[in-house]
Amino acid sequence: MFPAAKGAPGIFYGKHNFSFPTHMNYGIYFIERILNFKEKRALINASTGEEVTFGQIVYEVVNVAGSLVELGVSKGDLVAVVSENRSEVLTAILAAMCAGASVTLINSAYTGGELLHAATITKPKYMFLSPTASDKHHKTLIKLTFLSKFFIFGDSSSKGIISYKDLAKKEANFTNFVDYYGRVEVALVLYSSGTTGPPKGAKVTHANLIAAAQQHDFCPDKSALTLAPMCNTFGLTTTLKALVNGKMVIHLSRFKEEQFLEAIQKYKVQSLMVAPPLVVLMSKSLLVDNYDLRSVDIIYSGGAPLDKSVIKEIEKRLPNLRVLQGYGSTETTGPITEETVADHRQGSIGKVVQGIVMKVVDIESRKILGPGEPGEVCVNGVVLFDGYIGKPKSDYFDDDGFYRTGDIAYYDQDGYFFIIDRLKELIKYKAWQVSPAEIEGVLLKHPAVKDAGVIGAPDPLTGELPTAFVVKQRGAEVTENDIIEFVSLEVSPWKRLRGGVRFVSEIPKTGSGKILRRVLRDMLKAKSKI
Incomplete structure (x- = not known):
């Protein structure tokens, strides 16, 4: 991986050293690869104990x-x-x-x-x-x-x-x-x-999948546990990639905290492929100390941004552990950027992976941006999908054939990327743009907060008001005003929770851990009608 090609400043290229079989069928390719591991355990269902x-x-x-x-x-x-x-x-x-x-x-x-x-x-x-x-x-x-x-x-x-x-x-x-x-x-x-x-x-084409199978393996030779549903890209591609490289995968059909921790202990799991909410849970859970989790030395988190404070907390709690982040999408058959043990910068989502060409552009002018300038991530490459069913490509691709992700990020001088938020999810307060993920990171620092989601509440004078949905830690006593004051001390004036705080039992999320903000908006609308 290297930051920029000569003559193309601001465009990042992952190496493209892939080989393709003549039949170009991923199913056959997968079988040909795993024939080398016929006697090894491949899959363990930790819920039932079934092994394959x-x-x-x-x-x-x-x-x-x-x-x-x-x-x-x-x-x-x-x-x-x-x-x-x-x-x-x-x-x-x-x-x-x-x-x-x-x-x-x-x-x-x-x-x-x-x-x-x-x-x-x-x-x-x-x-x-x-x-x-x-x-x-x-x-x-x-x-x-x-x-x-x-x-x-x-x-x-x-x-x-x-x-x-x-x-x-x-x-x-x-x-x-x-x-x-x-x-x-x-x-x-x-x-x-x-x-x-x-x-x-x-x-997603056969060529996309075959190329994705040959991308960097973030934890070679380590058994892995996954909870992400196989029906979504993160769950499916990480599982297929582990198996095609001969690694054992332990899986659960749904999350139950004690069962999850027991599985790590029983199977001496070495790596976890999980969404951010599980990393947050492990950093705050009172049950973690009851289990022997020393076998785990890597957590690979993807699906949504993970705040630095959460990473520091869990690495402090489990000293042998390293948290690595990746950023990807369904449209790129998995990762776009990825951290590795050897190439790690806390808070970043890593560098561009193999098979990806990437640029960051200004939202309005579409000009390619330099280091430290937040803009929309646009990607191309051999792992890029073939468009959406029934949708014209012109709606989602730019004039150079790059897919417009709708994600806002920036990169530093060394080519490490830092995700900010979804373009469609940014809160517009007066002339300011507010990142929900940034405020959620602040909320998770509060000892009484177990989980949080932030959206903009419509306001006729200012546009939108930052509004928080908060799940309390069990037994915690905290008021709406306590949360508002805590956030106010940590952020700029335009990022304060002027829309208030709603306490809820859980934050709605996709299987890959992304917050379903449209559901939070529906909850807000329903509340306003009462």
Whole structure:
């Protein structure tokens, strides 16, 4: 990685030393890579204790792919997966790719309306469901005429639903799939996080995924634990990247604090791939001291900015630990910038990764900016997606082919990047722009605050008033005025909480840890009507 190419000041280039197989199919590429680790444990479900070896993954992917081909799945078809985290999610994805199909992942936690919105974007022909997702959504999904077949993980007694176990039993030959090419074809349709509006379907190609698999491995040879849903980019790409490099991944289907800490202790987990809320929890949780967490030496945090104070607190609490941050997106098949153990600067999100070309531009003039000048992050490169389904590229790409991320950041003289906030989430108070993430970082310093989210409350005179939603620590006694005064002592006048403080039981977030500010705005509107 290096800061700028000659003749292109202000543009950052990650090295592009990738190799691609002739078949250009990520599913086949994945299987070819993990054949080297057949006897090793690959996946452990810490909720159930179920363990899967790399050899078992190969066996299931090949057999399920063969069954799908027999059932008529072919190039151009779209297969959906709706499930909580479990090993079959990954094998179903890879099998569908080997069969020549594209795959979309839909969050099983969606409401019926949200699921229908996502399914209508892509119109899948086939769908894999977990038993939980089937119980919750099957009555809704059977109304969709474009869905022709359903598969369920585990056994099935329901008429018209095919058991995944039956698919995996049929012996197939790996060589039957090498004729399926994926050079520019879409491999995955992933949905944007939906923090500011309804999710959009991002088209990720086989080439994107193969390149992403060869990017820098932030913790080689270390077992990893992940909680992030496999239906989102952070959860899926970090898990696939760990497995394709032969690492063992421990996963949980949902977060339960004691179960999470027990899993680290039981499996002597060496690295954690988690969203910022979990780092915040570990820095403040009263339960952490009850468990032996000395095996963990790296926390890799992504999905949202992490405040310096939180990093200092957890590294003080667990001295053997190093917190590394990354910044990425669905549209770049994972990371855009990343810290490494050898190349670390506290508070930064690291340097540009392999496969990325990046610039920071002025929001209004679109001029490329220099060090220390905040602007919008724009990216290009071999891992960049192929646009959104049903959306013109001109809406999201600039004239030079760079994707406009909508994120505000700056870089220093050494090429380290620092994220500020989402362009759409900046609060406009009078002539000032206020970063919600900055105020949230201040709030988390308060000993009585367990979690926080900040938005702008509409105001006819000033535009928007910074407003906080706060989750108290258990047993803490703190008032709205206490919080307002605490923040006022830490920030400039225009950043004060003039919209007040609302105490809530939890801050709504996506599976990757991003605050759902649109939900906070809905909560604010509902409160104002009372």
